[in-house]
Amino acid sequence: MAIRIAIAGASGRMGRMLVEATLAATDCELHAALDRPGSDTLGLDATAFLGKQSGVLIGADLTALEGADVLIDFTRPEGTLAHVAACRAYGVNMIIGTTGFDEAGSAAIREAAADIAIVHAYNMSVGVNLLIKLLEVAGKALNVGYDVEVVEMHHRLKVDAPSGTALMLGETVATAQGRTLKEAAVYAREGITGEREPGTIGFATLRGGDVIGDHTVMFAGLGERIEISHKASNRTIYAQGSIRAAHFLAGKQSGFFDMQDVLGLR
Ligand SMILES: NC(=O)C1=CN([C@@H]2O[C@H](COP(=O)(O)OP(=O)(O)OC[C@H]3O[C@@H](n4cnc5c(N)ncnc54)[C@H](OP(=O)(O)O)[C@@H]3O)[C@@H](O)[C@H]2O)C=CC1
Ligand SMILES: O=C(O)C1=N[C@H](C(=O)O)C[C@H](O)C1
Secondary structure (H helix, E strand, O other), X not given: OOEEEEEEOOOOHHHHHHHHHHHHOOOEEEEEEEXXXXXXXXXXXXXXXXXXXXXXXXXXXXXXXXXXXXXXXXXXXXXXXXXXXXXXXXXXXXXXXXXXXXXXXXXXXXXXXXXXXXXXXXXXXXXXHHHHHHHHHHHHHOOOOOEEEEEEEEOOOOOXXXXXXXXXXXXXXXXXXXXXHHHHEEXXXXXXXXOOOOOOEEEEEEEOOOOOEEEEEEEEOOOOEEEEEEEXXXXXXXXXXXXXXXXXXXXXXXXXXXXXXXXXXX
């Protein structure tokens, strides 16, 4: 039987990629398309931007989730958290790509995973998830004498900083080195900052143009610098990863997972 997929933020940059990827997957069907209440896309066919008619209209009524197998959500934290509550009520699994959650928001998602199965990942691409494995090795090997800096660049319309991916990469290195990101992170430098404090993980955020997503983790030592980078050139990598996650969740009743689980990299 086809996986019945609902998509939140259906008219957004990622939402449209997800609609297209769902239509292209032979074993998936588009069950519902949601957008923000008040959005001027409500009532439009979800595939109109492709010049197609699917019969699935974009709506804001969350009762449309009933009967779906999974909701794929790339929206904003407040939208995702409302969707989490609705999915819990309807017994619909979730794939969450949204970034920018505070601690309470992240905790609410983990708590919901007691009742439904959730994949929550700040980056759905194969490449970035491979980077995580490389950073586990590099973080351990370069634990002493190397300063860690995470640099990311995204398009001018991105609203959260640093990116969820940058935070995840920083967290990976911190964990590999026996620290938490909370104690190690330095998010801004300005003025007379003093010398760099050993053991910190610095973040630099660049925004501009239509950059889809560039991330570099630097290990800067004396006499050498190691840089591990990923550059996205098309958002399909995130949509394809989400469809893989939908297959991974099929038949699961509950539990919290990330893309390391989906890709078998754990
Ligand atoms: N995990 C991953 O691999 C990736 C994650 N992302 C993350 O996904 C999120 C969305 O990115 P992107 O598609 O570029 O953003 P867009 O702004 O293009 O799309 C967001 C969509 O969500 C809708 N939306 C906004 N607020 C709400 C709400 N409160 N309730 C319901 N719907 C809402 C928007 O509607 P409207 O336009 O009317 O406001 C829009 O349709 C971001 O957090 C981004 O960081 C992005 C790419 C990859
Ligand atoms: O907003 C984006 O575009 C992206 N957001 C994610 C993030 O914050 O890490 C993933 C990707 O980098 C694109």
